[in-house]
Amino acid sequence: MCYTSVQVNHDGDGTAREITRTRTYVSPIGSKATVCAFTYTPNLIITGHESGKIALFDVVTGTEVLNNERAHMDVVTDLQLSTDRSYFVTSSKDKTARIHDTKTLRVLKTFTTETPLNSAALAPNKPYVLVGGGQEAMQVTTTSLRQGKFETRFWHKVFEEEVGRVKGHFGPINTIAVHPAGTSYASGGEDGFVRVHHFEESYFRAKPYGDLQLED
Numbered sequence: 001m002c003y004t005s006v007q008v009n010h011d012g013d014g015t016a017r018e019i020t021r022t023r024t025y026v027s028p029i030g031s032k033a034t035v036c037a038f039t040y041t042p043n044l045i046i047t048g049h050e051s052g053k054i055a056l057f058d059v060v061t062g063t064e065v066l067n068n069e070r071a072h073m074d075v076v077t078d079l080q081l082s083t084d085r086s087y088f089v090t091s092s093k094d095k096t097a098r099i100h101d102t103k104t105l106r107v108l109k110t111f112t113t114e115t116p117l118n119s120a121a122l123a124p125n126k127p128y129v130l131v132g133g134g135q136e137a138m139q140v141t142t143t144s145l146r147q148g149k150f151e152t153r154f155w156h157k158v159f160e161e162e163v164g165r166v167k168g169h170f171g172p173i174n175t176i177a178v179h180p181a182g183t184s185y186a187s188g189g190e191d192g193f194v195r196v197h198h199f200e201e202s203y204f205r206a207k208p209y210g211d212l213q214l215e216d
Contacts (some may be wrong), residue, residue, distance in 0.1 A: 004136070013199065017183070019122070030049070030051060031051035032049065033050075033055075033114075034076055035048040035076055035079040035090075038087055039056070040085035040102065041101050042059060043058055043060045044056055044057070046081075048071075048072075048077075048079045049075075050075050050111065051075075052069075052074055052075065052092060053068065053069045054068050054071040054072075054100065055067035066104075067105065068105040068106070068107070068139030071098065072090065072096065072098065072108065073094040074092050074094035074116075074206075075092060076091070076092050077116075077118045077119065077133075078117075078121075078176075080122060081102070081122075083122075083124055086097055086101070086102055087101055087108065089121070089122055090103055091118060091133070092117060093116040094118055095114065095115060095116055095117060096111060096112050096113070097111045097113075097120040097131045097155070098110050098111070099157060107193070109158075111129060111160060113149070113166075115130065115133050115134050116134075118133045118172060118173060118175065119131070119132050119174065119187075120132075120135070120176070121185065122178065123180050124180060124181065124182035125183060126208060127156045127209070128163070128208070129156075129210050130154055130155075130176050131152070132151075132152050132174075132175075132187055133173055134149050134150045134172035134173060134190075135149065135172065136172070146215070150169045150170065150171060150173060151165040151166055151167050151168075151169075152165065152166045152168075152176060152187055152197075154166075156208060163196055163208075163209050164177065166197060168191035168193075169191050169193065169195065170189070170193075171189050171190035171191040172189055172190045173187050174186070174189060182199075183199060184196060184197055184198040185197055185199075186200060
């Protein structure tokens with residue numbers, strides 16, 4: 001799935017391709033789509049938009065099936081699905097990351113920060129959301145590392161509380177991806193570095209729900 005930028009006299013379109021041929025064109029209603037992902041339902045994709053809207057599109061017909069116009073108040077910068085694709089997390093320039101229900105697009109959880117966010121990811125096997133961003137590049141030269149908020153921040157996805165931060169970048173974090181096994185994560189920053197972080201043993205021994213033991 002790929003999206004084109006808005007050009008003079010041309011709207012931004014999406015193209016869904018099979019391995020051997022072009023399948024269909026998707027024309028978002030209103031603002032341009034910035035991110036997208038395939039859902040667990042065949043032929044349905046989720047899109048995030050410049051206006052902050054998220055929507056479901058049928059890639060066979062190219063039509064919008066459902067939308068949430070107020071998902072965010074600014075550009076949606078990232079969209080990542082949970083392992084079972086029943087929910088997903090988004091980040092936005094409105095300084096929030098949010099978890100949404102895939103079927104209804106309803107906002108389930110909100111994580112509010114002090115700076116614009118460029119990426120958000122879900123940690124497999126742990127109830128954590130990782131978010132990254134920071135002040136815009138034009139402001140970095142007059143900002144200290146602490147004020148710039150260039151850390152990867154960990155939030156408890158159930159309690160909506162920040163539980164930790166990891167430093168390392170000297171500029172805004174642009175993207176975060178967690179290893180499928182949940183043993184490490186990578187972050188890419190505007191400083192030109194990609195950093196791979198391996199979780200320490202204490203991360204796996206931690207009890208995010210206290211003494212409560214959850215059954216599989």
